[in-house]
Amino acid sequence: MKIRTWAYFHGQAFASMRRNSWMTIASIGTVAVTMVVFGAFLLLANNITHMAGNIESKVEISVYLQDEITSEEIDRLAQEFTSLEQIALVKYVSKEEALLRMRDWFGESSDFLAGLEMDNPLRNGFDLRTHRPEQVLEVVPILQTFDGVADVQYGQGIVEQLFAVTGMLRVIALGLMLGLAAAATFIIANTIRITVFARRREISIMKYVGATDWFIRWPFIIEGMTLGLIGSLVASGLVIWFYQAAVRSLAVSLPVLPLVKPWPFLLGVTGWLVLLGTAIGVVGSTISLRRFLRV
Amino acid sequence: MLELYAITKIYGNGVVALRDVNLKVDKGEFVFIVGPSGAGKTTVTRLILAEEKPTKGQIIVNNKVVNNLKPREIPFLRRQIGTVFQDFRLMPNWTVEENVSFAMKVVEAPTRAIRRRVPEVLALVGLSSKAKHLPHQLSGGEQQRVALARAIVNQPYILLADEPTGNLDPDTAWGIMDILQDINAQGTTVLMVTHAKNIVDAMRKRVVALEAGRIVRDEYRGSYGDEN
Structure with missing residues (x-):
């Protein structure tokens, strides 16, 4: 098709939207609402993943050593832990350091720890971190076999539950999104079908003149496409406004909740909204046209 | 130019519309197709425009077999055939000018050619002063002249007119016939399906008479028929 023909197509499309202004507004509104809901799901799903990742990255293995262990044995263990392929980080924590840490945790109310320096009940140990969170489970049994290791502790049970919950949430969110997208496509298809139906006689005239x-x-x-694009741009504006407001207010009221930073995160989310909204518009119009082109 | 060989058309419901029809129309001819309702006249036009496929036989338009065209080839056949119908078939929301220029936009003619050609054709059908009017602001005869202008704007080989005067009073009808004759005089083959006995009798052109799906008469300088 030549450029002037494309210009003509656009002229026709916009003339049609002007003529059916109420239908146009209704379609844009439908796409916008659908995309806002879709956007909310994207925000939610991403933040859940983000939080899960946050917690996952904090999973550490604590190895406690037997009291009678010598410093040579500690050095040897440190080397052996480092040589394990799953282990990313090995950090020795003496019982004195452990006590200091405990003081930090308890802060002002740490008075009850006074005097423990003389007779420290804590044990020397290592903090280990694996490359990937799921490696924790495979490396723990190995650690337990080393001589001089008294105990191995990790937060695995909690992480497994977290994984299960986020996985389920993702499936539900995906299902809802697909349903919403189908509904929006259907509504746009219907909107365009009404315009096409009103113009089926014109379409048959076009075919007599030899239009492909x-x-x-x-x-x-x-x-x-334009209906979908405008609708999803409106939705993107709303999503950006809402998320920035949410981040601002949560930063004050719930500072421990680690929300994904708005930028460039919102760019990705709204990019998907615009892409999907436009695609819905195209698919909707293609579906509704098929029947009337057989003349 | 236009050839129908042993055409038989049986519709899905078993109605036999045409039986073994043979017709050859040369370039520049003016042919009337006459006959009572249900004789198969409309089926002939539908077959030529590839709206229907013949059950048997072969149709050749401008040296190309068209009875088994693929759907995407049909538009290119129709661009070689200008069509005019009893009910005008104009775009109601478009001006006279837009209706005519649409046919050129369809073939992606250059804008400059459209600007030159459309006024030319409107002058030919006598509607230069009404280029900006909408169809509903025109009389029936004027609307049919718009349809004629649209049909010939791309200079088709064949002009197919299906009862072009059917909705018009006698004086207006003659105005349309004058234009058809002009178009024919410029070399376009004209095929006109009609019931208008007075027109056929007065014009003394080739007359092909259909009855019950068969060609019963094919005369040069013919008349509508004896029974009337």
């Missing part, structure tokens, strides 16, 4: 199916189709596709 694509010549007839393009203005409708551009119309659907």
